[in-house]
Amino acid sequence: MRGAPHYHILLWIENAPVVGIDRPEEVCSFIQDRITCHIPDSNTSPDLNFLVTKYQMHKCSKFCMRNIKVGKTYVSRCRFDFPRPVRDSICINDVENSLKSCNKIYYLKRNEKEVRVNDYNPLLLKLWRANMDLQYIAERSLSLTEYVTGYVTKAEKSHAQDLWDEVSSCDNIYSRLWKIDQKLLRAKEVGLYEASDLLLGESLYMKSVTVQYVNVYLPHKRSRKIKNYSYLTKMDQSSKDIFNPSIIEDFYPTRPNNMEDVSLYEFVANYKFDKIGENGEREY
Ligand SMILES: [Zn+2]
Known part of the structure; x- marks a missing residue:
C-alpha cells in the first residue's frame, strides 16, 4: 500500500570487502553468501518458499514506473529495476556508470522465474516475515555515500513553489500570512498509516541521541x-x-x-x- 511505513537501514559489516580495493572474486563471494533472489523449492524449504512468493515478488504499478531518458528517447522503466536481468552467475558493473545509468552495481545469479524477486537474505527474511530489498553498497569513491545520504536526508514534498505563487498573489501582509497558514496545513502529503499514527498520537520516529546546540561564536x-x-x-x-x-x-x-x-x-x-x-x- 502506498505510504506504508518502512525502514531504510544501513547495516555496517566489519571487514566487508570493498569494490575497487578488494579482488572482484572476494566481493562476489561476499555478496553471494548474504544476498539472493532464489525461489527455494516448496518441498525442501516450504516456509522460505512461502515467504519469497508471498512477500518478495515485485509487481509494477504506476507508482514505480518512471520515464527515463535513454539516448534521445524516453522509455518507461521501473525505478526498482524490475524485471531484473537473467544471469548465469553474479557480475559486478562499473560503479560510476551504474549510478549514471540507474543500473545496479552488480547483478545476482538469476533465472527467468526470478526476474521479479526482490533481493533478500534468507535468515533475515525468516525473522522479518515481510518484504525487503537488500543491496550491497561498499565501494571506494564517494558516489554511493552521496546516494545513501541523499536517501536519508530526502525532504518531504510540500509543493513549495505553488505555495509561493499563490501567496504572492495576495495584496496585504495579513492575507499573505493567512494563506501560508492555510496552505501549510493542507499541502503536506500524508499516507494513510502516517495519518493514523498522527491521529492516535503515536510518535513517527524516535532517536537515542539528543542534540544540544551550543553557540560558540565570538x-x-x-x-x-x-x-x-x-x-x-x-x-x-x-x-x-x-x-x-x-x-x-x-x-x-x-x-x-x-x-x-x-x-x-x-x-x-x-x-x-x-x-x-x-x-x-x-x-x-
Ligand atoms: Zn516496478
Whole structure:
C-alpha cells in the first residue's frame, strides 16, 4: 500500500570487502553468501518458499514506473529495476556508470522465474516475515555515500513553489500570512498509516541521541535570549542584566571549583543545572 511505513537501514559489516580495493572474486563471494533472489523449492524449504512468493515478488504499478531518458528517447522503466536481468552467475558493473545509468552495481545469479524477486537474505527474511530489498553498497569513491545520504536526508514534498505563487498573489501582509497558514496545513502529503499514527498520537520516529546546540561564536556574534517582558519592565532601568543565563556565558564559566577540569563539551554532554546550593553556589 502506498505510504506504508518502512525502514531504510544501513547495516555496517566489519571487514566487508570493498569494490575497487578488494579482488572482484572476494566481493562476489561476499555478496553471494548474504544476498539472493532464489525461489527455494516448496518441498525442501516450504516456509522460505512461502515467504519469497508471498512477500518478495515485485509487481509494477504506476507508482514505480518512471520515464527515463535513454539516448534521445524516453522509455518507461521501473525505478526498482524490475524485471531484473537473467544471469548465469553474479557480475559486478562499473560503479560510476551504474549510478549514471540507474543500473545496479552488480547483478545476482538469476533465472527467468526470478526476474521479479526482490533481493533478500534468507535468515533475515525468516525473522522479518515481510518484504525487503537488500543491496550491497561498499565501494571506494564517494558516489554511493552521496546516494545513501541523499536517501536519508530526502525532504518531504510540500509543493513549495505553488505555495509561493499563490501567496504572492495576495495584496496585504495579513492575507499573505493567512494563506501560508492555510496552505501549510493542507499541502503536506500524508499516507494513510502516517495519518493514523498522527491521529492516535503515536510518535513517527524516535532517536537515542539528543542534540544540544551550543553557540560558540565570538561574543559579539552570539544571539541571546532576552528575559521576559514583565521582568524587564520591573527591573532597574539602568541595569544591563537583560539576558537569560546561558551555558556559555554563565553556567560554564561559573562552574564549581571541583569542575575546573571539565571541558565545555563534557559539561554540556554530562551535566545539567540542578539548584542553588546552601553556600549560594550552583549545583550540577
Ligand atoms: Zn516496478
